[in-house]
Amino acid sequence: MQTMSFPRCSGRLSGDDQSTRRPPPCSSCRGPKPRRPGAATSGLPTSRQMITISSASGAGANRIGPCRSGDDHSAKPMSQDARMAGCGGCQEDAMLTVWGRAESSATARVMWALGEAGVPHRRLDWGGRFGGGDDPAYRAISPHGRIPAITREDGFSLWESNTIIRWLATTCPEAGLWPVDEAVRWQAQAWMDWSAAPGRVIGPVRAAYRRAEPDADEMARTIAAAAETFAVLNAQLQGRTFVVGDQLTVADLALGVVVHRWFRIPEALERPDLPAMEAWYERLRARPAYQDHVVAKVSARPQTLGMGD
Missing domain, CATH: 1.20.1050.10 (Glutathione S-transferase Yfyf (Class Pi); Chain A, domain 2)
Known part of the structure; x- marks a missing residue:
């Protein structure tokens, strides 16, 4: 069974002027350095081969796509949602991945929260017409098979949109989403x-x-x-x-x-x-x-x- 690899956060937005100074990284991005190549990644779905996103510039950069049986395994263009959103300075940290289709209300709540907080992330189409909810490996991170769920390269995972939002707000207090009073x-x-x-x-x-x-x-x-x-x-x-x-x-x-x-x-x-x-x-x-x-x-x-x- 092949393990999905996850990218390191580049702290860049596709098409951005890279000379633009970024704010410091959100605390939710601060985690262990990426695992060495070939190391096991616990708590993540592993039953589908993944083509990983690249933070490098040039040919083949910023591409991502799930490979299903019989698929052409060439990389697919990254969606607008999969761009890396702005908390820069976290090149050594694990990228947050959101599993869920963009038009889902629950996924949209999480994506909106990440956008407000400026947390680096990518999104993978999952659930609904994209399938995957019954995948045993996905059930390991989202027990009821629903979307969204989030995973991180260090093995952290979480499900239920409101819980994800609470986690984000409390681990990224500088975003101001969690009331102080x-x-x-x-x-x-x-x-x-x-x-x-x-x-x-x-x-x-x-x-x-x-x-x-x-x-x-x-x-x-x-x-x-x-x-x-x-x-x-x-x-x-x-x-x-x-x-x-x-x-x-x-x-x-x-x-x-x-x-x-x-x-x-x-x-x-x-x-x-x-x-x-x-x-x-x-x-x-x-x-x-x-x-x-x-x-x-x-x-x-x-x-x-x-x-x-």
Whole structure:
């Protein structure tokens, strides 16, 4: 069985002016130096051959791709998400890898958090149409086979998007995503846990309008139920810049993707007015990391009645 190799962090962004000075590395990047060639890498999926990303310049650089049985094993172009994002100065540290497809809400939350924190990372398409969830080696790092999961070359791995975000926020405090005040911190975590509620109601809304022959009563019923849930968040946001105050925190990261899906509902449907939540959504849209990993990836194609899957 072949072990997947993982790259060292180069601290570079594809296409960047390399003379640009980078901020110091995030503490989540500080780990053991990469293993020697051929050394075992524990805790990582090993049942699929991987072509690794290269941090070198020139031909063959910045390429990545999973090889399945019968695949052409030539390297595949690296996706936009797989670029190495900015915390420079960590050439000797292990690269963080995100396993999950870009359009997944859960994956997008993690990618957005990494973008806000400036943590070097790459993303591998996994789950859904890409498969891999039943791979025993993947189940070793994500017991229920769902995405996303993260792995690091030193053997560290973690699953569940909100847990990954908490880990990132606490190990990268300079990003400011983890409130310093204890009371605010607990409130932020409460809102993270509550984020499952809008997650449960947005699914039926999407299913209703995407049917080949949408039912008007079903759409009205599901939108009303979702609006009742989102009204709770709207009330919390009144008089606040972000969910628990004036600073973006883990609470916003947990809720921002599902709210994006709400505002992507087809214009043909009547959506109740939630002004405080809409103003918050516009503030999120002004953030580059949110644009890159949420707006550009989640429900990105035009949302129309009867659009199907």
